[in-house]
Amino acid sequence: MKSVKEVKRKEYYIFSPFLRIFHWIMVAMILVLFFTGLIITKPMNVSTTEPFFSITSIDLVRDIHFVAAFIFCASFILRIYGFIINKGDRLFPRVWEGHFYSETVEVALHYMLLKSHHASFLRNPLARMSYAALYVLVAIEILTGFAMYYMTNPSGTGGMLFGWVNVILGSEMMTHIVHHYVAWFIILFAIGHFYMVIRAEFMEGESEVSSMFSGKKVLAHVPKDANELD
Amino acid sequence: MKQRESLWEAYLKRGFSRRNFLKGCVALTSLMGLSSDMFNKVVEAAETKPLPVVVWIHGHECTGCDESFIRSGAPLASDVVLTSIALEYDHLLSAACGAPFEAHLDEVIQKYNGQYILAVEGAVSTKDNGIYCMSGGHTFTHLLDKAAKGAAAIIAYGSCAAYGGIQAAKPNPTGSSGIKMFVGGKPVVNVPGCPPIPEVMTGVVMHVALFGSIPPLDGDGRPKQFYGNRIHDTCYRRPFFDAGMFAETFDDAGSKAGWCLYKLGCRGPETYNSCGNLRWWQGMSYPIQSGAPCIGCANAHFWDEAPFTDRLPKYDKIGDADKIGVGLAVATTAGVVGHAVASVVQRNQRDNLLEDENHDEH
Ligand code: SF4
Ligand code: SF4
Numbered sequence A: 001m002k003s004v005k006e007v008k009r010k011e012y013y014i015f016s017p018f019l020r021i022f023h024w025i026m027v028a029m030i031l032v033l034f035f036t037g038l039i040i041t042k043p044m045n046v047s048t049t050e051p052f053f054s055i056t057s058i059d060l061v062r063d064i065h066f067v068a069a070f071i072f073c074a075s076f077i078l079r080i081y082g083f084i085i086n087k088g089d090r091l092f093p094r095v096w097e098g099h100f101y102s103e104t105v106e107v108a109l110h111y112m113l114l115k116s117h118h119a120s121f122l123r124n125p126l127a128r129m130s131y132a133a134l135y136v137l138v139a140i141e142i143l144t145g146f147a148m149y150y151m152t153n154p155s156g157t158g159g160m161l162f163g164w165v166n167v168i169l170g171s172e173m174m175t176h177i178v179h180h181y182v183a184w185f186i187i188l189f190a191i192g193h194f195y196m197v198i199r200a201e202f203m204e205g206e207s208e209v210s211s212m213f214s215g216k217k218v219l220a221h222v223p224k225d226a227n228e229l230d
Numbered sequence B: 001m002k003q004r005e006s007l008w009e010a011y012l013k014r015g016f017s018r019r020n021f022l023k024g025c026v027a028l029t030s031l032m033g034l035s036s037d038m039f040n041k042v043v044e045a046a047e048t049k050p051l052p053v054v055v056w057i058h059g060h061e062c063t064g065c066d067e068s069f070i071r072s073g074a075p076l077a078s079d080v081v082l083t084s085i086a087l088e089y090d091h092l093l094s095a096a097c098g099a100p101f102e103a104h105l106d107e108v109i110q111k112y113n114g115q116y117i118l119a120v121e122g123a124v125s126t127k128d129n130g131i132y133c134m135s136g137g138h139t140f141t142h143l144l145d146k147a148a149k150g151a152a153a154i155i156a157y158g159s160c161a162a163y164g165g166i167q168a169a170k171p172n173p174t175g176s177s178g179i180k181m182f183v184g185g186k187p188v189v190n191v192p193g194c195p196p197i198p199e200v201m202t203g204v205v206m207h208v209a210l211f212g213s214i215p216p217l218d219g220d221g222r223p224k225q226f227y228g229n230r231i232h233d234t235c236y237r238r239p240f241f242d243a244g245m246f247a248e249t250f251d252d253a254g255s256k257a258g259w260c261l262y263k264l265g266c267r268g269p270e271t272y273n274s275c276g277n278l279r280w281w282q283g284m285s286y287p288i289q290s291g292a293p294c295i296g297c298a299n300a301h302f303w304d305e306a307p308f309t310d311r312l313p314k315y316d317k318i319g320d321a322d323k324i325g326v327g328l329a330v331a332t333t334a335g336v337v338g339h340a341v342a343s344v345v346q347r348n349q350r351d352n353l354l355e356d357e358n359h360d361e362h
Helices: A017-041 A058-085 A099-111 A125-152 A157-169 A172-203 B007-013 B018-031 B036-048 B064-069 B077-084 B098-111 B140-149 B158-163 B198-211 B238-242 B321-361
Strands: A010-013 A216-219 B053-058 B086-090 B117-121 B153-157 B188-191
Touching (some): A017 A058, A058 A125, A099 A125, A125 A157, A157 A172, A172 B321, B007 B018, B007 B077, B018 B036, B018 B198, B036 B198, B053 B098, B053 B140, B064 B158, B064 B198, B077 B198, B086 B098, B098 B140, B117 B140, B117 B198, B153 B158, B153 B198, B188 B198
Parallel strands (some): B117 B153
Antiparallel strands (some): A010 A216
8 A cells, every 4th residue: 555645646626615615605504494494393392481581582593594594595696606707616417418327327336336436527427416406405495485485475576586386386384394395305415415425535535525625626546527627 | 127226325225324324434445454545435436336236156165154254243244235235146145046046147147247246155066067066957167157257356255266175175076176267267356264254255345346346466366455464474472483482282381371373283374364463253353362273274275284283294103204304314324324334345345356456467
């Protein structure tokens, strides 16, 4: 085994600071939104008999939930700005390129332990697919969330913009339920994502974790899509 | 048929004073949810507009909306029916019956073609050509079709006419649905509720009667003045919600103290109705005030959203989404750990193989 210093490595800059900041805002806000959301659905038990002394303020928890939601939505501005100024940031996987699918299958076979390895990628196609799926889940949360939030005034601008979601889902109660269920799927994604990046970092030498801090992937091997940086 | 009179003429005929008439108009204005500067318009309309002809038909339903309607206190339902509108046909309130009664309906439809208000209670039963709801030897779909054609405006009273109601609950054996798709594009005012609040019922028909136009509606076709707010946003228990003080069971101290019923499944946060501000029986009470969580009776599909006493649906013994979610999260974590172990084993095998190959080469 060679020591770490002896191995020749190359730097690949992919993630702009905007994407990275967006990513960590998303992590924090998803956690805040998830736990405040659980509390809003099932508030804690009452701790007092006088409203004045109550420390279980659902009003406050709701406000935190709403503020976190607005921060999360606003942070997409960073994500899109990064996409515009930096070639490395991509919004969606390149599903229109034929090799994308064969590569996805290869990676999937490896993750199912049916193949001993898969080609190295700067942008792992299977992971990219899962992020696209996450964006779909987040989009559902945003739509259903605002559909509930703005309906305090159904004829206001917000109500006009998002009210149709309640109509499509059949009723506002269904909107609540969809919002709640999808939140759980996001958490399941987060567990899987957390594991997969750690696995890639420490088992495959892919600097999957460190690149979300530094923006760079420092690799000893040459990834298959090394030429796709610009 | 006699000459149609206006409200003022009806008052005169009964020997009421002008003062009485104006008082009545003040009451009407506030009832219809209009601001006081509309008062002049109301008086004008009441003086000149002939009382509107109303045809009131009943479909797939329990007639509970009528039970509610006849208890309207202001205006009294009797005043509405006897002096404020010309109710020409009503399955439930009419004394007449049989063939002459049905013939009368045809007569009215012809005579006031394009002018009468059609009030519909009850859902349309569509399965098997509508045979699950018949009256006068015809299916209700036939009756609705016939009556809707000549109507100036249609009022859908109750959650059945608006959305299909209880009989539309899964699996909906009679194929029941709201009337909107079956009236040939005529304007429909949805007045949902199971039943709607009596004063809301009379208020809406009076608005249409006096102004000859339908009241301002929201995106779902409901009059804004009665369905513009969520119960939750007008509920007098809201401070307890905000402070996080909830009744946990129907007989605990919180429930006796009148705390928020959210944890008992209250649907106030997703229900649009006037229960919180108008209340029932002339402001006496409403379900939440009596300690019963709102079941969202004015919402589409409320009948399929059991359990009414919980915020989340339950899946038999497995529990609700949160229990399942925790279970799935634990299972995912376990799966991930298992996968990690298997991956390490696989990598070691791979490295051993590579090493062997290297040995062979040298
Ligand atoms: S009782 Fe129902 S409507 Fe009233 S504050 Fe509580 S949840 Fe809202
Ligand atoms: S409180 Fe809710 S369930 Fe009860 S009558 Fe009002 S809208 Fe219907």
